[in-house]
Amino acid sequence: MAAEGNSKPAKKLSLKENYALLTRGLGWEPSYEKKEDIFRYISFEGVKIHDWDKWEDPFRLTMDAYWKYQGEKERKLYAIVDAFQQHNGQFNVTDARYVQALKLFINGITELEYDSHRGFNILAREFPGVGPRIAAQMQSLDELRHATTQIHTISQYAKYFTGMNEFPYQFDRVWYLSIPKSFFEDAVTSGPFEFIVAISFAFEYVLTNLAFMPWMSGAAFNGDMATVSFGFSAQSDEARHMTLGIEVIKFLLEQDPGNVPLVQKWIDKWFWRGYRLLSLLATMMDYMLPKRVMAWNEAWEIYYEQNGGALFADLARYGIKPPKRAPETIAEKGHVAHQMWSVFYGVRDAVGFQTWLPSDEEMAWMSEKYPDTFDKYYRPRYEYWKSLEAAGTPFKNATLPQLCQVCQWPCLFTESGDPTTLSLRESEYQGQTFHTCSDGCKDIFDDTPEKYVHAWLPVHQIYQGNCFLPGVDPTAPDFNPMYEALRYMGIKPGIDGGDYKGSADATNWENWTSRPANIHEGAYTDAVRDTANPADASARKTS
Amino acid sequence: MTVEIRTKGVKPLAISFGHLQRRFGDKPATRYQEATFDIQSTANFHYKPLWDPEREMFDARRTAIVMKDWYALKDPRQFYYGNYTTTRAKQQDAIDRTLDFVEKRDLLRGLSQDTRELIVHAIVPLRHYEWGANTNSAHVSAYGFGTAITSPAMMNTADRLGMAQHISRIGLLIDGNSGDSLQAAQALWTDHADWQPLRREVERMFVTRDWFEVFVAQLLVADALVYPLFFQQIDAAIAGDSGSALSSLSDALMRWYEETAKWIDAVIKTAAAESADNKALLSGWVQTWRDRLLPTLTPIAQRALGNKADDALAATTAALNARAAKLGLAV
Numbered sequence A: 001m002a003a004e005g006n007s008k009p010a011k012k013l014s015l016k017e018n019y020a021l022l023t024r025g026l027g028w029e030p031s032y033e034k035k036e037d038i039f040r041y042i043s044f045e046g047v048k049i050h051d052w053d054k055w056e057d058p059f060r061l062t063m064d065a066y067w068k069y070q071g072e073k074e075r076k077l078y079a080i081v082d083a084f085q086q087h088n089g090q091f092n093v094t095d096a097r098y099v100q101a102l103k104l105f106i107n108g109i110t111e112l113e114y115d116s117h118r119g120f121n122i123l124a125r126e127f128p129g130v131g132p133r134i135a136a137q138m139q140s141l142d143e144l145r146h147a148t149t150q151i152h153t154i155s156q157y158a159k160y161f162t163g164m165n166e167f168p169y170q171f172d173r174v175w176y177l178s179i180p181k182s183f184f185e186d187a188v189t190s191g192p193f194e195f196i197v198a199i200s201f202a203f204e205y206v207l208t209n210l211a212f213m214p215w216m217s218g219a220a221f222n223g224d225m226a227t228v229s230f231g232f233s234a235q236s237d238e239a240r241h242m243t244l245g246i247e248v249i250k251f252l253l254e255q256d257p258g259n260v261p262l263v264q265k266w267i268d269k270w271f272w273r274g275y276r277l278l279s280l281l282a283t284m285m286d287y288m289l290p291k292r293v294m295a296w297n298e299a300w301e302i303y304y305e306q307n308g309g310a311l312f313a314d315l316a317r318y319g320i321k322p323p324k325r326a327p328e329t330i331a332e333k334g335h336v337a338h339q340m341w342s343v344f345y346g347v348r349d350a351v352g353f354q355t356w357l358p359s360d361e362e363m364a365w366m367s368e369k370y371p372d373t374f375d376k377y378y379r380p381r382y383e384y385w386k387s388l389e390a391a392g393t394p395f396k397n398a399t400l401p402q403l404c405q406v407c408q409w410p411c412l413f414t415e416s417g418d419p420t421t422l423s424l425r426e427s428e429y430q431g432q433t434f435h436t437c438s439d440g441c442k443d444i445f446d447d448t449p450e451k452y453v454h455a456w457l458p459v460h461q462i463y464q465g466n467c468f469l470p471g472v473d474p475t476a477p478d479f480n481p482m483y484e485a486l487r488y489m490g491i492k493p494g495i496d497g498g499d500y501k502g503s504a505d506a507t508n509w510e511n512w513t514s515r516p517a518n519i520h521e522g523a524y525t526d527a528v529r530d531t532a533n534p535a536d537a538s539a540r541k542t543s
Numbered sequence B: 001m002t003v004e005i006r007t008k009g010v011k012p013l014a015i016s017f018g019h020l021q022r023r024f025g026d027k028p029a030t031r032y033q034e035a036t037f038d039i040q041s042t043a044n045f046h047y048k049p050l051w052d053p054e055r056e057m058f059d060a061r062r063t064a065i066v067m068k069d070w071y072a073l074k075d076p077r078q079f080y081y082g083n084y085t086t087t088r089a090k091q092q093d094a095i096d097r098t099l100d101f102v103e104k105r106d107l108l109r110g111l112s113q114d115t116r117e118l119i120v121h122a123i124v125p126l127r128h129y130e131w132g133a134n135t136n137s138a139h140v141s142a143y144g145f146g147t148a149i150t151s152p153a154m155m156n157t158a159d160r161l162g163m164a165q166h167i168s169r170i171g172l173l174i175d176g177n178s179g180d181s182l183q184a185a186q187a188l189w190t191d192h193a194d195w196q197p198l199r200r201e202v203e204r205m206f207v208t209r210d211w212f213e214v215f216v217a218q219l220l221v222a223d224a225l226v227y228p229l230f231f232q233q234i235d236a237a238i239a240g241d242s243g244s245a246l247s248s249l250s251d252a253l254m255r256w257y258e259e260t261a262k263w264i265d266a267v268i269k270t271a272a273a274e275s276a277d278n279k280a281l282l283s284g285w286v287q288t289w290r291d292r293l294l295p296t297l298t299p300i301a302q303r304a305l306g307n308k309a310d311d312a313l314a315a316t317t318a319a320l321n322a323r324a325a326k327l328g329l330a331v
């Protein structure tokens, strides 16, 4: 402002200086209202922050730079999405079994992006510091992007395949979708510090690569250019989010030694909850991808045991230990995928995607990948079920399974050292018994039973008669409770789920693409034979 | 690889998502519709939020406004993330050219000392007003109900950070990137008598809980007073004395304000038309916040406009009243 300053040439600013000038100092100490009335949620968890300015914003993006950078990514992404739609890219995937995995994605994952958007939005309002607020806003906006781009790409699939057309409705109601739904609602309904440790650190930093790498390579390997495109476009957002995750942990640990036990408790909890959620990927990787990329146990070894090991060794100097229940995840890695797929196969008439028994070729792959477990425990089961299918008396489970009060998975897991005994735990709270699937989930319940007693457990709700559409009369003579519960959940009975062979998706696939609906089993219908041998087809027409 | 498909047999099972067909009929959906309608969860919530145990995680009861369908509050700009960011990126390209033009020619630094001081005194502190608006807009999107309103509110939150940074750049163009003007502006915002009444009301919005009231207070009333007063009236007064260097930079702010007003107006109009109760609430909020905010602008308007301040404030108020009346409110 001084006259002499004005005659000098303007100073050149580095990016860092520019960011600091445009950002720091935007906030101010309020004096007309009390700080605790403005930022109401930052003290009840017991975290102590002495200096918010010590939080270095890891992104250092001004808003205009964000718009330009993200706008450019969107331009590129939508060019691909447009081309994908124009060229019917949905038919480029390996076969329609791949699409069953996409159904889990749009119905179970897309709304998590939305919940994440909301969670970071709350932080963007409630954190007192400017740096953390801006970081949270940008992530909130990014998460809105992820939900949006997933909807825009997968909508093309939803037009041609069953079971994808009611994703927001299903997310709130389908029994196994309460696994992801309860996970994110647990995080968002926690305090802001627990949320950011849960999502930015435990989920994004520790576990996200595990979800991202196999999922993206699986999509690429199976010809799904739409998913690959939004996935890779989201990855540069993800890199920022992971940086936030590690920054926030260090910030909390450095601010006050009293924060260490709290952070440790949240790491233990959210590592376990995140692991349970992501192990849904185990079924996808081992069973649902027609062309497989790696087995679940290999992914867990690379992305948790190796990478996570290094991370926690690094955090030891703060007094942080590896997650309490990590050993269980390692003990289970040869079992979870097979146990989950078995349960889904059994209740296939009550799910919104189709299932099948693994082919001989697929079972050979699993024997190789899981030498200690597959042939011993799971192959005999599948071979038995195959024989039942061949005999025309396929195995079906008519009752829905008991769910874990915390992770909401069916209680299908077995004891760590004993794969023939189901792992079941019980806790008493206010005179009632609550069931959990594991020590990890029981720890979580016992720490905060007053929170988890409110869990909306779909199977309980169904059996209590709370899941019927208006106008349904449970006393009517032809009342079918399972059929009505499926309609309530937004699943079309007999269409969205059931056996893959003979399903609308498999049959349409062969009619539309003239390619087999299961590359491991050959064609199910004449539609494939017709074009495979044109002479054949014309001969039949003229005869 | 292109796949041969028997196009004659290929008919989509559905032309759009089920929830969109139920709203808009059996026709192709736009990307705005796909990204917006019915996206937020509405049922079977699992836990009581530790920060608000009386309500659900998403809960329509965080405002006194009642809507039969929260998705009636559409955004006429039809923004979803993709067209929002590409629109802003394009606008920023134009803004950058102007910033560059002004910087290269030292247009702001070349102004008289009085004018530069006036801009630092009367314009640059608004970066804090924008940061306050960012907080208030984040409150709307964090606690609002239904993606139709919260998604554009999230974008507005980002916009307000962008506006705060644009105004900061005006300061840097004056102080030659030393940051002195930003420091001076912060001291003005926190301590100078001219700015305290406005800061008082901004902080009052910070403790206002009803998110729809915050929406009205910040985005309808406060912005409708602040933007035209500072970026038209005061800007014009400065231009009259010193040329249009500042106007070339305020122009982006006014354009943004006018674009955003289309969304605000659509929301208010629809909510007011929903019921007599809504109309009464909204009208009451407009009156209350107008009567609180208007006097706060007098000191700074007098400093910048001298004896024309009363006329400028009267014109701004009349415009707000006319706008509110047009939206169906009784003010």
Ligand SMILES: [Fe+2]
Pocket (backbone or CB within 6 Å): A113, A116, A142, A143, A146
């Ligand atoms: Fe995301």
Ligand SMILES: [Fe+2]
Pocket (backbone or CB within 6 Å): A276, A404, A405, A406, A407, A408, A409, A436, A437, A438, A441
């Ligand atoms: Fe569990």
